[in-house]
Amino acid sequence: MVKLFSALSDETRLRIIKLLGAGERCVCDITAALDMSQPNVSFHLSILKEAGLISDRKDGKWVHYSLAEGDLFSRFLVISICEKYSNDDDSSRLKNSCKSRACS
Amino acid sequence: MVKLFSALSDETRLRIIKLLGAGERCVCDITAALDMSQPNVSFHLSILKEAGLISDRKDGKWVHYSLAEGDLFSRFLVISICEKYSNDDDSSRLKNSCKSRACS
């Protein structure tokens, strides 16, 4: 339970959950949307994955992350975050990234 | 939202919420139940209070803390914690403390 709340107690990770709420994304798109260094994004993704909140799928060079099917409580938290949290800058950066890449 | 999850991402603070789930408690009883230093307990109480999860009431020498009336989301979290989390050692220490004091 501490691990779950710890995973959610960081703005970057809430932004990632919000992004994934709109559907599966590869690391490069998440990195572009967050406008952060790739190792840092990988670091936050690993924490969310470790907490059981997201899952990954390998596809060639790319790794696609999406919201995980967790227990009722975790899913309620994720849904609440997607509903309450918003970051327009992230989504506009994401759109530009998706247009210029082959990963999706 | 980050502040809320941060407040919940610590075992000591989950223990405090669980204790307060059974009713209002003064700092000395919480300190006894947690078996921790009093300044440390005050520190954690201040974080929970700042996050809007608990509220306090002065009564002479004593300060009594209890779960706050928050928004729906906060209350859901607190209820879930009280339901999922348990620490038998805390409650037995609490009982002994309450027997030997005048604060409640």
Added chain:
DNA sequence: CTCTTATATAAGTATATATTGATATGATAC
């Protein structure tokens, strides 16, 4: 095979957080 792209990991650093011990405040008892 070499080059590039996507991602993860490791080492180092900076900042944040938890904890303790000492002290201050404020209320009650004597």
Added chain:
DNA sequence: GTATCATATCAATATATACTTATATAAGAG
């Protein structure tokens, strides 16, 4: 008044966390 008890705050320290730079791995493209 002084002494005592309950709580909060401060200073110092230890540990955890976020972030960066550099590097490793692994998959395609040429």
